[in-house]
Amino acid sequence: MTAKISPELPERLVAAALAALERGEDVGLRALARDTGVSAMAPYRHFRDKDALLAAVAMRGFADLRDQLLAANAAPDPREALVAQGQAYLAFARARPALFRLMFAGHDGGPPPIEDNAYGVMVRRVRELAPVSLEAATLACWSAVHGMATLALDGGLSPDGSSVEHAALKMIVAGISAAKRS
Template identity: 55%
Template structure:
């Protein structure tokens, strides 16, 4: 019998698939996930149509995790400092979860998700951009996301060695630029 506080089989399967993704395992098949979850090979099919559906659920979980990290970074009053902290958290998330980040942003699993379900961290960032740059918030949010995502991608590609002070300085330049009237 499953207790009320134990995760559902759906959640357990997503947890196990996420673990396999993060371990860098090439075999993130439904069969491998079932084995990792300790269930029959057919059990995942009651929750996921196929491997793509399972990986989409993992990518969606990743967007939730990223939003939680961004929310934690956003817990300061100053909009510029919050925006910088969010950017550092985004880059840190990519470095900490490289395979998941790849799944979320460069794999069909993440790209196939409904756009609105993946925007929690973006909405937090956009709110802070609007506080700094109310007259052109949409363009500012796009510029901010482009810079942060670019830095995260460069970090994962090995083109940006860990340099927190430099990353903070680059993000600080961005926030100052957003706050400067045109």
């Protein structure tokens, strides 16, 4: 009665986790295994423990986020592009809140939250604005956007205040592009 079907259990587990997150449920190894039609211990053949699985899910999330940022990066003007990236970041957090929170929940072994090229997508644009104090400018920009997303999820922001958010983002890039030296 061994199944041994269908492609790659790990992928199906991660997919099931993403689905559960989208559904607003809280993910658990057992429920996850049940959804995948497999025994409770099966996931342990592919992930050291629950955190390892969640780290894999988070990585998928970071990849998606990077794609969203890239898609929003079209404008030639760096200021416009950065604001658009910020809005995309916010939209991602609001569209998939549980996943977003998981991504930044600090599961020990996982990758740093600033992952892969999602970071690079932004840094390239910031460099056009503030090449001398790049580090500080990048930190300011990313912090502001990430903080706004977090506050939005936790109820501090009204979900329809997009014009205020837009104005705030413009202030940030203004402050950044005004920097001459550290």
